Amino acid sequence: MFKRLRNKFLILNMSIISVMMITAFAVIYTITYNDMQMENQNKLLSLPVIKLESNSNPPKTNGSVSAGLHVIRNIPSDYSLSFSIRVDSDGKVSDIDSYIDMSDENYHKAAELAWSNKKNNSTINLDGKLWEYTLSPIVENHIIFQNGQQSVNTTDKGYDIKFLDVTDTHKTLGELLATFIVVGIVMLIVIFVISLYFANRAIKPIAEVWEKQKQLVADASHELKTPLAIINANSDALLAVQEETIKSQKKWLHYIKAEICRMTKLINDLLYLAKTENTSVRRIYSSLDISSIVNNVVLSMEAIAFEKDIKFSHKVEQDIMVKGDPEQIKQVVMILLDNAIKYTDEKGYINISLKKTKRYIVFSIKNSGKGISKQDLPKLFDRFYRVDPSRTHENGGYGLGLSIAKAIIDSLGGRIYAESVENESTTFTFTLGIYAL
Known part of the structure; x- marks a missing residue:
């Protein structure tokens, strides 16, 4: 009975702690994830327009760009690993602006993956690195005056795809999640051991009191059994010779009286003991x-x-x-x-x-x-x-x-x-x- 009570206490305690721990870890992870995503989005939006340092426009052949047309610059200390690709309305690469010494094949592959997803914000995997990108249209507006009237002519110049390396961000989130799992498991084991220890300590006095109570009932019953048996036997002796006078049978009555006195003393002692041990009574x-x-x-x-x-x-x-x-x-x-x-x-x-x-x-x-x-x-x-x-x-x-x-x-x-x-x-x-x- 007490083991079941202890186990119920442990299950309830561990369930409450587990829910609270999972909730706390989930909140921390969600806040960290949103902060990192917000930071990455701000970096993507604030990426500067990087122009090639060449005196002439790069020649384009069937939407491809040769590797020799890229200029590798020194990366500023506050700059994240990133690059930009311009594509036309069909998704073919028309220009590449980058700080990174990477082959044209990888640039084309990045543009192809981003274009095929058709999502404004998403992540691609390129040569073991994770790149988050934004895809935004490039529109040029020309103001035309004709017959005294002003009109705006809009020209579609394709799309600008900006890429940002988020490998470290995802790695950090993965390590944070792994840390939460390990710490959570260790904490649950430690809390279980501590809860088991205190549950046993909490149950022990109750179990001892219960055992003492059972023992008290058994002992009291045993102590009352003997005088009751004596009283019963002497009563039978009196009933067997009903024609005799009380004076001639007084020894049986003395035996009954003695046992009644002993039982009375026992009951009074038990009542006094119960009264003395009653801690709720203020004395x-x-x-x-x-x-x-x-x-x-x-x-x-x-x-x-x-x-x-x-x-x-x-x-x-x-x-x-x-x-x-x-x-x-x-x-x-x-x-x-x-x-x-x-x-x-x-x-x-x-x-x-x-x-x-x-x-x-x-x-x-x-x-x-x-x-x-x-x-x-x-x-x-x-x-x-x-x-x-x-x-x-x-x-x-x-x-x-x-x-x-x-x-x-x-x-x-x-x-x-x-x-x-x-x-x-x-x-x-x-x-x-x-x-x-």
Whole structure:
């Protein structure tokens, strides 16, 4: 499901980027092409009339011009490679003006290709070069006065074909197009890799939450299954002997009552956890004396520790103030202390510490015992996780205490973590900013 979601995100992202990139490249290419075409047209229109430096008109024979009638001049620095050919109304060459040392055969071929196209502006290929040309008629107007009347006599002198070398222009456009294609492909590959990376990062938290949600439902169902089975079995036992008095069957009722209490605690813990993790609820915290809260919790739990012959020590700095909910802070301290007492063997020890640094308050509780393996440490704060599942019913826990503690500390902007040395000790620590939320 999440892979399909990621793939849809990638397809949508790549499609949008591809369309935008193609559009941008097309606009740039079109503007460049039009600018170059406009520049070439201006050059063609502004080509000077180049006259042959000869003292006599060149002889013409059957529309051909001999190579010896061309004068090759020095090309000006601002001049583009070009030449002009004059043809008569039948398309036969009558004159050639050129800066270029090229054979008459090529000039005639250029005139023939341009004349056969019958287009005012077009491009021909001549000996591996591209030539853009314009074909315009040559008309001479003669004013005649006759009988006091003025008239204009128009004489058709043929056509003037101007050629401009545009090989470099087309080469530049081709290189620009090739560059766009290569850059586009490389950019799409890079963008795809980056998009894939961020898509995976974006999907990962959602997938983790989804998996945790599934695990929560499965674990909650499993935890509810046992008490419900016990309640059902005891109910059957009561129904089997309906003639007996309630007093004689009270042990079955006690079993049912105990399991109902356990389920009620589980449901309340789940509701509290959901409420604590609800980030959309804005909470207003007040200033509180965390030193006093820790001392009160320690005093209330000393009797339980004494029963297990646990050596109890605590070092609490006084008058440490933070912002938060006193009930929540108290619950976190109680959860950690209760957890320490449960997993400390008889004649073991528990050390409690509360101190203040420049920026944080640090609360830690260390207890002796079996410790926790390295592979179990990252899972300690997961819902329904228990390092020693065999002790669940003995202790009456569901593995939600540490999850609730973490949710509370996270909501206060703090941090909670555990450290352990196997077969020696375990330490739980949480920190809160002195000016926390």
